Amino acid sequence: MIFLDTLRMALGEFTTNKLRTALTMLGIVIGVCAVIALMAAGQGASAGVTAQVRGLGSNLLFITPASTSNASSGGVRDIRRLTLTTADEAAINDPSQAPYVQAAVAQFGGDTGSTTGNTLTEQFIGNGQNTTASLAATEPAYQQIRNVTMAAGNFISQDDMTRKTLSAVIGAQVAQDLYGTPAQAVGQQISMSFGPRFTLNLTVIGVMQRSGGPNDTTVIMPLTAFEARVPFGRSPTGQHNVQAIIVKVKNGYNLNTAKAQLTTLLDQTHTTQDFQISSQNDLLATSQKVARTLTILLGAIAGISLVVGGIGIMNIMLVSVTERTREIGIRKAIGASRDNILLQFVCEAVIVTLAGGIVGVVLGVGAAILANGQTFGTGTTVTTQVSSTSVVAAFAVSVIIGLFFGIYPAWRASHLDPIEALRTE
Amino acid sequence: MDTTLTMPEPKQVARGATMIELRGILKVYRAGDVPVVALDHIDLDIARGEMLSIIGASGSGKSTLMNILGCLDKPTRGTYTLEGRNVNALSDRQLARLRGRRIGFVFQSFNLLSRMTALEQVELPLIYLGVRNRRRLAMRALASVGLADRWHHKPTQLSGGQQQRVAIARALVTNPAIIMADEPTGALDTKTTKAVMETLVRLNAERGITVILVTHELDVAAYTRRVITLRDGNIISDAAPGRTNVVAFPSAETRREPAPEAAGADA
Ligand SMILES: Nc1ncnc2c1ncn2[C@@H]1O[C@H](COP(=O)(O)OP(=O)(O)O)[C@@H](O)[C@H]1O
Ligand SMILES: [Mg+2]
Numbered sequence: 001m002i003f004l005d006t007l008r009m010a011l012g013e014f015t016t017n018k019l020r021t022a023l024t025m026l027g028i029v030i031g032v033c034a035v036i037a038l039m040a041a042g043q044g045a046s047a048g049v050t051a052q053v054r055g056l057g058s059n060l061l062f063i064t065p066a067s068t069s070n071a072s073s074g075g076v077r078d079i080r081r082l083t084l085t086t087a088d089e090a091a092i093n094d095p096s097q098a099p100y101v102q103a104a105v106a107q108f109g110g111d112t113g114s115t116t117g118n119t120l121t122e123q124f125i126g127n128g129q130n131t132t133a134s135l136a137a138t139e140p141a142y143q144q145i146r147n148v149t150m151a152a153g154n155f156i157s158q159d160d161m162t163r164k165t166l167s168a169v170i171g172a173q174v175a176q177d178l179y180g181t182p183a184q185a186v187g188q189q190i191s192m193s194f195g196p197r198f199t200l201n202l203t204v205i206g207v208m209q210r211s212g213g214p215n216d217t218t219v220i221m222p223l224t225a226f227e228a229r230v231p232f233g234r235s236p237t238g239q240h241n242v243q244a245i246i247v248k249v250k251n252g253y254n255l256n257t258a259k260a261q262l263t264t265l266l267d268q269t270h271t272t273q274d275f276q277i278s279s280q281n282d283l284l285a286t287s288q289k290v291a292r293t294l295t296i297l298l299g300a301i302a303g304i305s306l307v308v309g310g311i312g313i314m315n316i317m318l319v320s321v322t323e324r325t326r327e328i329g330i331r332k333a334i335g336a337s338r339d340n341i342l343l344q345f346v347c348e349a350v351i352v353t354l355a356g357g358i359v360g361v362v363l364g365v366g367a368a369i370l371a372n373g374q375t376f377g378t379g380t381t382v383t384t385q386v387s388s389t390s391v392v393a394a395f396a397v398s399v400i401i402g403l404f405f406g407i408y409p410a411w412r413a414s415h416l417d418p419i420e421a422l423r424t425e
Numbered sequence: 426m427d428t429t430l431t432m433p434e435p436k437q438v439a440r441g442a443t444m445i446e447l448r449g450i451l452k453v454y455r456a457g458d459v460p461v462v463a464l465d466h467i468d469l470d471i472a473r474g475e476m477l478s479i480i481g482a483s484g485s486g487k488s489t490l491m492n493i494l495g496c497l498d499k500p501t502r503g504t505y506t507l508e509g510r511n512v513n514a515l516s517d518r519q520l521a522r523l524r525g526r527r528i529g530f531v532f533q534s535f536n537l538l539s540r541m542t543a544l545e546q547v548e549l550p551l552i553y554l555g556v557r558n559r560r561r562l563a564m565r566a567l568a569s570v571g572l573a574d575r576w577h578h579k580p581t582q583l584s585g586g587q588q589q590r591v592a593i594a595r596a597l598v599t600n601p602a603i604i605m606a607d608e609p610t611g612a613l614d615t616k617t618t619k620a621v622m623e624t625l626v627r628l629n630a631e632r633g634i635t636v637i638l639v640t641h642e643l644d645v646a647a648y649t650r651r652v653i654t655l656r657d658g659n660i661i662s663d664a665a666p667g668r669t670n671v672v673a674f675p676s677a678e679t680r681r682e683p684a685p686e687a688a689g690a691d692a
Contacts, residue, residue: 334596
């Protein structure tokens, strides 16, 4: 009974001090809102990365040059580091040597599943527009390995490889940015340049279906044409260098076994182990670790604002106790014990944080939903994912903060000497 | 907690039995370096159902005595026995309960809570006692001070005399054994003073509530038969029916200085 009455009294206190209550709550509202929105952004990024890695296709192994200690930026401009050749690819594609391989494709640029490789991300110009995309020089098998479906036109063919045609298969986003629709894109010119010296002019022969993955912002051209035009040289054995070999392992075959067997296979021709093989799971683990760190970092920053809100509550509560010293004296004179006074002030603090928490949750979830899918400034699309854990946690933390920062002022109030309290004006 | 208080029908109280017993009460305030002796060895007995005034000049220790009697403050030294219980030994919770259940306070400055209606003010002591049917009890207490029709008014909407009557209703709603009134008429004009004093006299006469009244106005003290006079923390006269000035003026050499450790104990 006393508890309910205390709640009622606390609510009465707020209605007489509306502005102050609102400002006190604001600190908690901002804190909880920030925790939920930033955690949602972090988790959205994490989910996005996971989807991207999954979107690479399934049962894939990525063979890339081993990262060496003296490696600088890596990539096409660093020819000495290109340790893989088309001979490696041929060996992997040979069923007698690697029967567990369904298909393997060599690649320059694009998404090679490597965190160090150069994705050849450049400005592409077409139809008087420009956009940012990644150039991937590869082979027809890419379509099968990466599950590419076409929205318009065709993928690069064996004929394109043989004739080294300057044709391009572009991602859905590239098509949209430059030409409007996929159908309008086919037959158009697209060009890119590496610095001032070198320009590639390609003809669009196909547009890939939107997948939500990296292919949406990729421009694919025949590997042979790329090697003919881009002077990256040959290996000492006269083979073409490649930046990465992506292997699709046959369905049901253990990826780790395949990884070990491929290592053995490549070791036969490589004098040192100058390559590395990573599976999707490896990539997933790395990227998820990064995303988790990001989420924790964002959460911590937001958590600090929650603590600041709590300090605001403590501040206001202390002012309130001083202001209401006489009231406390009166209450004690008519029979309130220390516990009663303590309960009253703790209730007030907890109710403020609870209400702030509720408003913060609503605003935070709202902000996360609004921000989801929005594209900001440099073309980064924000993905947010509100998790119930972060909502519950932010809410619980706000109540705990109310308790924590409310208890000291409440304790002060409850230990006021009633005589002193009654004497103050 | 669920104790249900019922308003007493005016009943015969065993008057005359000792209710309050002060023995050797010393109260020393330590303000800065100089200890202030507010009460200097007070011995006092008050019987159940008595109505008495404590008078004296400003600073003579009236409020200090009242606060100790009301269990709001503890003496530096000496014993206080209230209804057979040693008050010094009670915990904060027990003291709070004692104040809530047995004592009602009326102050010079009314001490109402500005945000509450008259009814809510009067209900408040019942909340802390955990009483159930408190709206009805509070309305009855308001009615007994003639303010039933003002129950929804806030202090600013009431005159001084009305505010003091709300305070009296708040003091008596718990059916206390004692009402302690510290200069209850100090802020009132003559007419409302009369009304408030008559209310207190009636409560004492009809319900047998012990009324202890602090005042510096002799015409207010005239409402009570027993008048205790304080000067510099000493009782210099205690005029009761059938008695006259039982306490003599203390001579200079019998007045005590506070012992150093006693002074320190209050700090
Ligand atoms: N909290 C206090 N601190 C220091 N001195 C006090 C305090 N309360 C009262 N006094 C002193 O004690 C003496 C008695 O005060 P009080 O009981 O209020 O007198 P009265 O009510 O008769 O005017 C005065 O000298 C006063 O200054
Ligand atoms: Mg006084």
